[in-house]
Amino acid sequence: MVFLEKDKSIYKSEVLKALKAIYDPDLQEDIVSLDLVKNLTIEEGVVTFTIQLTNPACPVKDQIKEKAENAVRKLDWVKELFVTMGFKVSSQQGAQARSLIPKVSNTIAVASGKGGVGKSTVAANLAAALMNCGAKVGLMDADVYGPSIPTLMGGSQAPQVVGNRIIPPVVHDVKMISMGYFLPKDEAVIWRGPMLHKMIQQFLGEVEWGSLDYLVIDLPPGTGDIQLSLCQTIPLTGAVIVSTPQDLALKVASKAITMFNKLKTPILGIVENMSFYICSHCGERDDIFGHGGAQEASREMGLPFLGEIPLSTEIRLRSDSGSPTALSQNQHGQVFQSIASAVAAQISIANHRAVQVPTIEP
Amino acid sequence: MVQNNELVPTSIKLSASGGMAVVWNDGHAATYPHAYLRQQCPCAICRETPPEVQTVPDPFPILGKNLIGLRGATPIGRYAIQFLWNDQHAEGIYSYAYLREICPCKSCQGD
Numbered sequence: 001m002v003f004l005e006k007d008k009s010i011y012k013s014e015v016l017k018a019l020k021a022i023y024d025p026d027l028q029e030d031i032v033s034l035d036l037v038k039n040l041t042i043e044e045g046v047v048t049f050t051i052q053l054t055n056p057a058c059p060v061k062d063q064i065k066e067k068a069e070n071a072v073r074k075l076d077w078v079k080e081l082f083v084t085m086g087f088k089v090s091s092q093q094g095a096q097a098r099s100l101i102p103k104v105s106n107t108i109a110v111a112s113g114k115g116g117v118g119k120s121t122v123a124a125n126l127a128a129a130l131m132n133c134g135a136k137v138g139l140m141d142a143d144v145y146g147p148s149i150p151t152l153m154g155g156s157q158a159p160q161v162v163g164n165r166i167i168p169p170v171v172h173d174v175k176m177i178s179m180g181y182f183l184p185k186d187e188a189v190i191w192r193g194p195m196l197h198k199m200i201q202q203f204l205g206e207v208e209w210g211s212l213d214y215l216v217i218d219l220p221p222g223t224g225d226i227q228l229s230l231c232q233t234i235p236l237t238g239a240v241i242v243s244t245p246q247d248l249a250l251k252v253a254s255k256a257i258t259m260f261n262k263l264k265t266p267i268l269g270i271v272e273n274m275s276f277y278i279c280s281h282c283g284e285r286d287d288i289f290g291h292g293g294a295q296e297a298s299r300e301m302g303l304p305f306l307g308e309i310p311l312s313t314e315i316r317l318r319s320d321s322g323s324p325t326a327l328s329q330n331q332h333g334q335v336f337q338s339i340a341s342a343v344a345a346q347i348s349i350a351n352h353r354a355v356q357v358p359t360i361e362p
Numbered sequence: 363m364v365q366n367n368e369l370v371p372t373s374i375k376l377s378a379s380g381g382m383a384v385v386w387n388d389g390h391a392a393t394y395p396h397a398y399l400r401q402q403c404p405c406a407i408c409r410e411t412p413p414e415v416q417t418v419p420d421p422f423p424i425l426g427k428n429l430i431g432l433r434g435a436t437p438i439g440r441y442a443i444q445f446l447w448n449d450q451h452a453e454g455i456y457s458y459a460y461l462r463e464i465c466p467c468k469s470c471q472g473d
Contacts, residue, residue, distance in 0.1 A: 095437055232455070235440040264368065264441040264458075358371045360435045360443070 011042045011077070015049070018071040024053065025060055026345040027352050031068075038086075045079030047072060054348040056087040056213065057133040057341040089135065089213040090348055094235040094357030100205040104138070104212045106237040106347050108268065109230060111260070113252030115146070115221035118273040119242040121319050122309070122339075123218035124152040126240070127174045128324035129340035135213040138168070140203055141178030142230065143220040144189040144196065150180040154322020159207075166207045172324060177207050193225040200229040214347075223259040231263040235357045238268035238350050240306065240343060245272055245293035253294075257301065268346040269304035270294050271339060277311040304346055307339040369462050374443070376435060384461065392467035396432045399445065402464045405453035413451070 019037055020030045031037055031051060040049040051068060053061065065085050072081055091105035101107070110123035120143060127139040141149035155171030159181050168175040179189060179199070191199075209215065217236075220226055230236065239260045243253040253270070260267055272294035277286045288311060298305040309315070315332055318325045326336035373385040381395040400413060431448040438444050442457040465471075 094440070096439070231439040231441070233439070235437070262441070263439055264370070265439070356372070357437055357440055358374050360374045360376060360437060362376050 008042060012040060014075055015040060015042070015047060015072055018075060019068060021071055022051075022064060022068050024348075025058070025064075026055060026348045031064075045077055046082075047078055047080070048082040050084045050086050052086045052088050054087065054090045054351070055341070055344040056089065056135045057130065057337065057344045058087075059338070059341050061085050087134070089344075090351035092235075092237070092351045092356060095359055097234045100201070100234060101209055101212075101215065104209055104215045106213065106351075107215045107217060107234060108343065108347070109217045109219055109227075109236050109239040109260075109265070110242060111219045111227065111239050111256045112221050112242045113223075113254065113256045114249060117221075117242050117244050117249060117253075118309070119143075119221065120146075120148045120152060120218050121315070122240070122242045122271055122273060123216050124149055124319075125324050125326040125336040126340055126343060127214075127216040128153075128172055129326035129336045130214050130216075130344065131173045132327060132337065133340065133344075135344075136211055137173075138175040138209050138212045138215040139177075140207075140215060140217045141176070141180060142200065142203065142226050143218050144179045144191070144199065144226070145220050147178045147180035147183075149176060149178045149218055151322060152319050153324060162208075164206065166202075168207050168209070171322075172327065175209060175212070177203055193229075196225045197229040197233075200226060200233055204233060214344075223256055227256075227259060228263075231260070231265055236265045237347055238266040240268050241270045241303075242273050243270060243294045243297075244274045245287070245290040247290075247293055249289075250293055250297045254297075254301075257303075266350045267303050268343055268350065269306040270298040271306045272308040274311045275308035280313055304342065306342040306346070307335065309335055309339070368458075370458055371461070374435070376432060378431070382432070382435070386462065390462075390465070390467075392465050392470070394461075394464075394466055397430050398466055399432070399456075400430050400447055400451075402456075403445075403451070403454035404456060404460055407453060408451075 016032050016037065020032045022031050024031055024034055024036065027034060036052050038050045038052045051064065065083055069081055069083055072078055089105050110119055110126065112119040124139065127137045131137040139149060141147045153171045153176060155169060157169035159169055159177065160167040168177045183189065217230065241253055241256055243249045257267060274289050276291050277288050279286065295305045312332055315325045325332045327333060370387050371384050372387050375383045381393045382399060383393045385391045403413065432445060433448050434446045436444050438455055442455045444452060444455050446452045
């Protein structure tokens, strides 16, 4: 092979032209227009670049890599090719978020209409699954009435206070804060609105979250002060709604959806928890709470369906012992991983499409 | 997702003398005079007792009230703005929907 002394930029533009055929699966645009091709170097026919997706949990990452390699190899002057896959989450911070949580790229509220649908389990496992894909994750337990996040995640470290900053404990590589850390075990939080509002502001602005790709926020059930305070204090990236399959749970969950719509918070999608049960003795499946109701409703409402989680003794045991199921290698772990992928994809889409929070200028 | 179909300001500019200039994502644009904005405060206190807003400078400033003035504004989540007035009143949270509803321009007021 004889190399013509072409201008280097011609080689680069040929590579980029080839990569224009590769599409981001969530954003429906090619990776060159989206500026996802980074660190492209070409030296004597050796081509190196990184594809930096916005979704750390992209399920078709390997296929994208393969397609990119095949496309570039078609160029006859390419001797060797090194493609790495990376990620950098997108972010649409507004002024309030920039002042309270300047290095947190995305905030995800996990909500439900009624209690007892497994919202905290979903929040904890979502955080763990995103961490598992290499993202930097924080988990805020804003459910002051039943702060179960410390139990679900395990760990016994308490937050440290340094100066006027709260240093969150790190469990399973996730930074965490919860009222559960500050209250004696038998105490209840019996607070009115202004105290709850203050708590939200402190949990956001006074905790040393540092750089995070995602901050997952476990809300109390329903549509109360804490939900409103959160949506007023920062422009949330989006909300994940957890519901059981039953119609009843969904009718109540619709109220939470209506609330987020009023507050212009994007709904990232619906998760159906307690979707079905597989008997641990005979292996037969039983749809104890019905099945598919949440998926049906999400179709009707035009909202993404993020996945279904079965009733499982294993999930319950791991929750009770502070060992998130998302981190296990089995099919239950897979369920949470795929929900995390779907959430990350919806965040990429929301950031790509959503109307910017307007800045106020003098 | 619904938000792309909803009316949201794309630009908000405050000026001491000119009022608040808003451009919306449907291209609509208008300027809200300070006094008008304050009179439309949706907080519970103001709805109960609308504020007396002086719009013309008092020729005897020693005895008269100060002109109402906007000191600042902050976004509230993704859906509203909160204003701080020079009489320290800051209770009103004006949702974008409400702001559009009270748009003072001729074509909005005409209907």
